Amino acid sequence: MVLKTSVEVELKVNGSLRKAKVNVYTTLAELLREKFGLTGTKLGCNRGECGACTVVMDGKPVYSCMVLAVDADGSEVLTVEGLSAGEGLHPLQKLFIEHDALQCGYCTPGFLMSLTALFQSREKITLEDIKHSVAGVVCRCGAHPNILRAAAEYAGLR
């Protein structure tokens, strides 16, 4: 048997179809950052502990460092760069700025994408939903109170 090492993948990223040749062990995060130049997706641990690399894949939030690019073949991925595509900032991005929901900004894409997945998932969102949806993203700067404020306002909770 010949072991496969290099594979062609094709996926929809932020609305456009992208192709790349990847190693079997290449992660989705590496594919996005290195092959597609989408460095908005950050790596904080590269092993599923920090959430900085969160993207929305087929409507679900995933740690892109824990998804192999070959397993993302044929999927639809939304990254932080895709949030504001087209006319200006996404309202959630605007609220993040307005509430200073970021300091160093390294965790920001992870929080934005986790929340995006949550808001896409259903209509009615509670503050508890919001808290739990981002509990898997680490922010060492302590932007949490402002992140919750921004998300709550977006959800119409305040």
Add this chain to the structure above:
Amino acid sequence: MTAEPKLLVKGWVPPKLDRPFTVVGRRINRRDAVEKVCGKALYANDIHFPGTLYAKILRSPHPHARIKKVDTSRAESVPGVKAVISRNNFKDWYTYWYKIPQPGFPEIVLYAGHEVAAVAAETPEAANEAVGLIEVEYERLPAVFDVEEALSECSPVVSYSDVVVPEGPFYATDKPPVRNVWGGGPAVLSRGDVEKGFEEADVVLERVYTTPFQHHGTLQTRTCVALWEGGRLTLYDSCQGIWQAKEDLALSFRLKPEQVRVIVKYMGGGFGSKSGAQRYAHYAAALSMLTGRPVRLELTRAEEFLSHPRRPAAKFYLKSGVKKNGRITAVWGRVLINAGSGGAYKPFKHDAILHPFYLYDCPNVHLEQWGVLTNLQFTGPTRSPLNIISSTAFESHVDELAAAIGMDPLKFRFMNYNPYADPVKKTRFSAKNLDKAMQAVCEEIGWDSPQRQHNGRYRTGRGMAVYMFHGVGFHPYEANAEVVVKPDGRAELRMGIVDIGTGSATTMAMVAAEELGVNLEDVDVMYGDTDGTMYAPGSHASRVIPEVGPAVLKAAAEAREQLFAALADKLKVAPSELRSERGFIYLKEDGRPLLSFREACRIANVEIVGRGSRAPNPGPYPRGGETSAVNFATFGATAAVVEVDTWTGKVRVVRCATAHEFGRVLNPKLVESQHYGGVLFGIGYALYEGAVHDKKTGIMLNADLLNYKIPTTLEMPEEIVCINIEAEDPYFAYSAKGGAEGINSAVPAAIRNAVYDAVGVWVNDFPIIPERLLRELEKMGSRDAV
């Protein structure tokens, strides 16, 4: 404002603003927020050059060993490997930190994680493979990890024996006069006669408090790209001080400072850990110089934990005497700081004892701080470096003293409040309003009418604590800034600082706009690059606002005066008759604008460059209150309400109020973020964080973000009330002082004191993990048997 500014700037001191603020004090969004929310902000990890090589470091698996031999031949033969460095080819080479040398590849490694070799290769895979093929012959040496064992006569000595030690032992010295003690003995602060004080006391308490190693846990792991090109080294780094990194790298490679350029536009968290040039950047630079290629070095999360200089752990012995009337009569303390195998200890040699020495009006005090060297990783500055150690231990102790005589802890603190720096010599701080801060936080959480719940599974309680932080413009840096006004009326502020996420670029632009009298939108900011800027302190020790602030104010005032001088000529008025505000120029006595600032720049038609420099604070170092006429510090307090689950031992912070003495808040929105960051660091320290080391091997067992717990949205309190104490301080720009540090310091003791209020047990070992709390509850006999 009443008093004239006494800014410690060079030359002419700008007079105080003769009008209300137009920019300062407003809730302005941070400048770089759009880039950050769009994923367009480029951190060092996001910068890529064609032809980049990937570097990887080989680290010692042993906590103490002599390197007999390093064989890199197999590593060198891995396809794609371009360079391998180790003791073999970089023998007497030093990396620098705060200008102090550390052996780049020591013969004796002092901790598990110490650098042994580094590789650069075409791919990360090749670099990894090569590192695994380096053969090292170690002679293992006995190692010591515990502070008390390290002090004992039979302890192994933590030292690089191959080094003739340049003086200033920031790291382990060759022959410590006392075994493993930094500087050969303790730093001591004392006054009065403690023995007499104990005799006068009605109650004498002896306690021991322990605090953990806290890691910075910056979300971005350290990453840099080094580029050696045409005899010049350019480093795209994640560091807090570009000018300090430039100096350190120049020293390490014997380059002229102008041959080194350091660029940091965005950085994913620093908290003190990324000050100056860090060791890892030296290896990348060396590899780039050898290969002539860009070299990228990205540390893994595990390497972050194992190699960066974290906050030292401490063991604090305290013995204090108190009278029934509430007066403290004596304090004796000895703190053993586990400084690991080196790092930056010197600047902190008094820092864990300043708090008990200066904050309380006790006539008899004797305090010792011992810096103890062990075979654990380096330690260094971490958000309120040792301040949090002293506040955690001593503010815990203060509550126990109050309880011992049955007095309310807030009342007790007021009774022993010291408004001076040194209560005997009656020296002063430039400003001190700690009393207001204590009052404010306690009022906020309803100190006297707490809804305490003392029965059942869940119990609630409230507690408070205070802190001082002396990072307000001290030794040794000079701060410079330039304000250039272009003929089109736009201003450019140039500073050699990094905006590490505190929003310095925004706040400093606000100072420049205010002083120039223009709208904030008309000020551009250039920062994060040593090319095109002048020397400035690193963005650590909360230095930017107190140190760079006055330099910016002065630069902007000078630019304004240059414009007025040129304009006065053209308008046939005296420069002193002019004033500027919100982008317009006025005659002083007239409410109507004469012309716009832009128009004025066009008419004046001169090149305008204002410069400002601030010297470090006067007075001795450290920043003690004994001899200098004026002392500098910030102060603050925290009050917390906690809920304790008496079944599981879990503690939840329900509410918390923090008050910090800012002097003046330049931008309330950004300042609140600093309060939140402080609370997060404080809650982590109080309840969750701490390195766990194997007792026998010293290996860190929780070097990952799952087992080293950083608070998330689920652990942060539902409500955090931020209180800014504003009071005039003529030494700083519009009185503004920093607040990134300080705030976290009192959070742990406030939580621990609240736990006592809730369940009646003192926990003296931090973090207060369920196991420790349950053990104390069990001792009290308040758990049912199943």
